[in-house]
Amino acid sequence: MCKNILVIAGILILVLSCKNNQNNLVSHEIIPSPSKIISTDGSLLVGKNLYVIMDDNSIDANRVKSYIRGFFSQTFQTENLPKQSKDGFLIYLNIEQGFSSEAYNLKVDKEGVHISASDYAGLFWGFQSLRQLFPPEIESGKRPDNLELPFVEISDEPRFKYRGMHLDVCRHFFTVDELKTYIDMLVMHKFNVFHWHLTEDQGWRIEIKEYPKLVEIGSQRSETVIKKNWGEYDGIPYGGYYTQDEIREIVKYAEDRFITVIPEIEMPGHALAALASYPELGCTGGPYEVAKTWGVFDDVFCAGNEKTFEFLENVIDEVCELFPNSPYIHIGGDECPKTRWETCPKCQLRIKEEGLADEHELQSYFIQRMEKYINAKGKKIIGWDEILEGGLAPNATVMSWRGEEGGIAAAKQYHDAIMTPGGYCYFDHYQSEDVENEPFAIGGFTNCEKIYGWNPIPDTLTADEAKYIIGVQANVWTEYILDLPHIQYMVLPRMAALSEVAWSNSTRDDYSEFKKRLQTMFMRYDAAGYNYAEHELE
Ligand code: ACM
Numbered sequence: 001m002c003k004n005i006l007v008i009a010g011i012l013i014l015v016l017s018c019k020n021n022q023n024n025l026v027s028h029e030i031i032p033s034p035s036k037i038i039s040t041d042g043s044l045l046v047g048k049n050l051y052v053i054m055d056d057n058s059i060d061a062n063r064v065k066s067y068i069r070g071f072f073s074q075t076f077q078t079e080n081l082p083k084q085s086k087d088g089f090l091i092y093l094n095i096e097q098g099f100s101s102e103a104y105n106l107k108v109d110k111e112g113v114h115i116s117a118s119d120y121a122g123l124f125w126g127f128q129s130l131r132q133l134f135p136p137e138i139e140s141g142k143r144p145d146n147l148e149l150p151f152v153e154i155s156d157e158p159r160f161k162y163r164g165m166h167l168d169v170c171r172h173f174f175t176v177d178e179l180k181t182y183i184d185m186l187v188m189h190k191f192n193v194f195h196w197h198l199t200e201d202q203g204w205r206i207e208i209k210e211y212p213k214l215v216e217i218g219s220q221r222s223e224t225v226i227k228k229n230w231g232e233y234d235g236i237p238y239g240g241y242y243t244q245d246e247i248r249e250i251v252k253y254a255e256d257r258f259i260t261v262i263p264e265i266e267m268p269g270h271a272l273a274a275l276a277s278y279p280e281l282g283c284t285g286g287p288y289e290v291a292k293t294w295g296v297f298d299d300v301f302c303a304g305n306e307k308t309f310e311f312l313e314n315v316i317d318e319v320c321e322l323f324p325n326s327p328y329i330h331i332g333g334d335e336c337p338k339t340r341w342e343t344c345p346k347c348q349l350r351i352k353e354e355g356l357a358d359e360h361e362l363q364s365y366f367i368q369r370m371e372k373y374i375n376a377k378g379k380k381i382i383g384w385d386e387i388l389e390g391g392l393a394p395n396a397t398v399m400s401w402r403g404e405e406g407g408i409a410a411a412k413q414y415h416d417a418i419m420t421p422g423g424y425c426y427f428d429h430y431q432s433e434d435v436e437n438e439p440f441a442i443g444g445f446t447n448c449e450k451i452y453g454w455n456p457i458p459d460t461l462t463a464d465e466a467k468y469i470i471g472v473q474a475n476v477w478t479e480y481i482l483d484l485p486h487i488q489y490m491v492l493p494r495m496a497a498l499s500e501v502a503w504s505n506s507t508r509d510d511y512s513e514f515k516k517r518l519q520t521m522f523m524r525y526d527a528a529g530y531n532y533a534e535h536e537l538e
Pocket residue numbers: 334335384401
């Protein structure tokens with residue numbers, strides 16, 4: 001009897017203590033929210049000497065290790081470490097089977113930090129979560145006193161494989177260092193694609209050795225319209241471009257951070273800067289001028305002239321060499337008026353000879369021909385949703401920007417699509433309805449709450465079709481954005497909200513819970529020296 005009572009009491013104690021010690025699912029402050037986070041009692045005292053432990057010296061392993069050491073270079077002793085240290089902070093990195101792409105497990109226990117993944121990107125994103133277990137000051141390199149990390153185990157994987165941020169460097173130009181900061185911002189929010197919009201009516205920004213006039217002429221405009229006051233100009237010459245070495249520098253900087261840079265070379269429209277440099281590529285032969293105002297222009301590449309394709313193929317040759325790791329070349333394809341083609345004898349002859357119905361099919365001919373060339377070089381094309389016009393190129397990925405319809409149409413044709421609809425993903429839009437008190441912007445209204453509540457997989461798609469929505473992207477057009485602090489104001493914290501859509505597998509049905517986490521993110525932005533919009537600051 002007595003023994004039975006003891007056994008029952010023992011079981012009770014065990015159950016109760018298990019309950020107390022039970023690995024609690026806790027609230028946390030990581031953005032984007034991980035799939036699962038389990039907290040256990042206790043914490044790790046963080047020593048002053050950082051040991052990143054991984055017996056793997058492959059290029060990618062070294063990338064992860066040197067990123068971590070670099071990130072902590074002011075916070076910890078990272079070099080000339082004693083062999084044995086009582087004051088060590090140990091981060092164990094481990095590649096093992098069983099994780100999906102970019103997924104990771106992160107554990108803090110009494111031995112240190114353990115990050116496991118099946119690929120190096122997974123280790124890298126795991127470290128980005130570890131970063132957010134530290135107090136925000138860590139972002140400034142300052143070492144908080146008595147640093148402790150709570151014991152925790154996080155399992156996490158991305159919802160989408162494509163998580164993009166675009167930047168237009170043509171309407172306004174940004175330096176290599178500014179782009180590196182932009183890439184750092186992507187890293188912090190687990191975005192893995194930088195879509196680099198490099199050519200436009202208002203400026204050609206990438207050096208192409210075969211065509212030196214593209215930068216001599218095409219990268220410069222004589223002056224710029226003042227806001228939307230057509231006819232009023234600032235009288236100030238404006239320009240800039242990236243040398244091929246600078247392009248390589250950015251590609252490497254991104255690659256070291258597991259971010260793919262996708263270059264965009266616009267065709268057949270948004271081509272005035274190229275036409276100003278090489279007028280023979282336009283239907284009328286010019287002369288043309290690098291645009292000084294915004295919008296859409298009638299002068300586009302001539303689709304009937306073989307020289308246009310020779311030019312673009314040579315450009316693509318150099319671009320492919322500069323972006324060896326991007327599986328994609330973005331060929332634009334948006335906003336191409338057909339006005340010139342309608343009256344151009346060469347374009348009309350092409351329509352006739354190719355048996356095309358109209359100028360829309362001529363656009364499709366143009367894109368399909370370039371796709372064939374780019375595919376032969378081992379890369380795929382992405383185009384804005386106008387590439388659906390007149391028939392989609394066989395292997396193209398569609399970037400849906402005029403709403404979600406383009407993405408839906410692509411997915412229904414079993415083509416990959418990236419969702420970037422204006423209403424949710426255009427970060428050049430206003431983020432407050434009180435526009436009087438905002439920096440001048442193009443229009444629209446997209447705030448964090450709207451982005452956070454967005455479902456990028458439309459209900460109209462079947463489960464099979466939905467698989468073709470490979471991800472999401474925000475676009476940052478810079479007609480009215482002149483400097484990096486202004487870019488940061490437009491993208492932070494909207495990028496945090498979009499990161500939850502892009503990465504997290506949560507239901508996102510509690511905006512106030514996200515907003516709470518955002519308050520800590522603001523402290524991180526402050527410590528990192530990032531400007532941000534304060535509408536969501538409590
Ligand atoms: C676009 O915004 N023209 C793609």
